[in-house]
Amino acid sequence: xxxxxxxxxxxxxxxxxxxxxxxxxxxxxxxxxxxxxxxxxxxxxxxxxxxxxxxxxxxxxxxxxxxxxxxxxxxxxxxxxxxxxxxxxxxxxxxxxxxxxxxxxxxxxxxxxxxxxxxxxxxxxxxxxxxxxxxxxxxxxxxxxxxxxxxxxxxxxxxxxxxxxxxxxxxxxxxxxxxxxxxxxxxxxxxxxxxxxxxxxxxxxxxxxxxxxxxxxxxxxxxxxxxxxxxxxxxxxxxxxxxxxxxxxxxxxxxxxxxxxxxxxxxxxxxxxxxxxxxxxxxxxxxxxxxxxxxxxxxxxxxxxxxxxxxxxxxxxxxxxxxxxxxxxxxxxxxxxxxxxxxxxxxxxxxxxxxxxxxxxxxxxxxxxxxxxxxxxxxxxxxxxxxxxxxxxxxxxxxxxxxxxxxxxxxxxxxxxxxxxxxxxxxxxxxxx
Numbered sequence: 001x002x003x004x005x006x007x008x009x010x011x012x013x014x015x016x017x018x019x020x021x022x023x024x025x026x027x028x029x030x031x032x033x034x035x036x037x038x039x040x041x042x043x044x045x046x047x048x049x050x051x052x053x054x055x056x057x058x059x060x061x062x063x064x065x066x067x068x069x070x071x072x073x074x075x076x077x078x079x080x081x082x083x084x085x086x087x088x089x090x091x092x093x094x095x096x097x098x099x100x101x102x103x104x105x106x107x108x109x110x111x112x113x114x115x116x117x118x119x120x121x122x123x124x125x126x127x128x129x130x131x132x133x134x135x136x137x138x139x140x141x142x143x144x145x146x147x148x149x150x151x152x153x154x155x156x157x158x159x160x161x162x163x164x165x166x167x168x169x170x171x172x173x174x175x176x177x178x179x180x181x182x183x184x185x186x187x188x189x190x191x192x193x194x195x196x197x198x199x200x201x202x203x204x205x206x207x208x209x210x211x212x213x214x215x216x217x218x219x220x221x222x223x224x225x226x227x228x229x230x231x232x233x234x235x236x237x238x239x240x241x242x243x244x245x246x247x248x249x250x251x252x253x254x255x256x257x258x259x260x261x262x263x264x265x266x267x268x269x270x271x272x273x274x275x276x277x278x279x280x281x282x283x284x285x286x287x288x289x290x291x292x293x294x295x296x297x298x299x300x301x302x303x304x305x306x307x308x309x310x311x312x313x314x315x316x317x318x319x320x321x322x323x324x325x326x327x328x329x330x331x332x333x334x335x336x337x338x339x340x341x342x343x344x345x346x347x348x349x350x351x352x353x354x355x356x357x358x359x360x361x362x363x364x365x366x367x368x369x370x371x372x373x374x375x376x377x378x379x380x381x382x383x384x385x386x387x388x389x390x391x392x393x394x395x396x397x398x399x400x401x402x403x404x405x406x407x408x409x410x411x412x413x414x415x416x417x418x419x420x421x422x423x424x425x426x427x428x429x430x431x432x433x
Contacts, residue, residue, distance in 0.1 A: 055291025066247030071113030096199025110152010142390035155184035332373020
């Protein structure tokens, strides 16, 4: 590999990140400079621009802004409180019921909005004051809210799976969506198990049963919000619409639902569109500059070198896979899931496929793994959001968060070792052979 590429890509980019440059800018500068050394300073700007355009020119990417917009509408549409009430009905009988309610509500809201950060903010802002009033440990409450929020990044619809589909060269978005259900639910169950232990240790009690009549009313009130998931996933599986068309259906349905709940206001539309544009612009720019990075990595044969190193390190596929997972755990601590998927999928996926791993299974493993990074410092967007909502320090919360993290590591190992956890549902749905 030419020394110029090593310096510009493997040295300059990390330095830019360390000094605080945005990750998209850091990747772009390092990648374009590397391309200049490869193709010359005359033609490299045009080729770089062409790679950025081709990286963003994908019909599947249209789903991202619409899913983001649907999540923004739901975040301001009064849906969070209804999902919390629904969670209380189904899990309120367990000791520490408010903590478990927080977990289940995060799973449902995250699945509907597709954003772990939105779930931690929306559900946490409602649940945490109630839990504090009922005498729950504020640090434990914040930890449960943070630990459970990323489950919505795995339970579909998920923007990260759409990005992985693009980075993998065409893995089925529908199959990825369905494959995320069991691992995503396992994430929530792991959080519930650790929460149950703390609830038993601290002698928390269950909530009183609200009665059959009131429970039915709560279910009816929240049912339209839950139906969104059924409509989207059911439509994709049945072939009624593509994932991109499903994102448009999600926006239309969320607007109608918010209007029915009388929480949608015309004056909020500019702010919603601005929030969507900011989030989408960041994601799409990362996708574009990652196309340049992918070209440079392929030219420098970095994926081949890493593949050879991993295969020479061990001859057992599962050992190599667990090694990849360990690397991505470290990467997830310092990088957001979206750019990490874009950068490391072209590096690790060919190795995984060579070992006989299905791309859908590998995608679920990768997204699950990198979602853990969302609750760990120094980046940890869900960790910082959850601490801000709870008004707690990161140091105090992260210490209490460690048991949840270790439980989720166990689930990650299970998902890695047992492909059926990811692939059974897509096969039943006829999305895989």
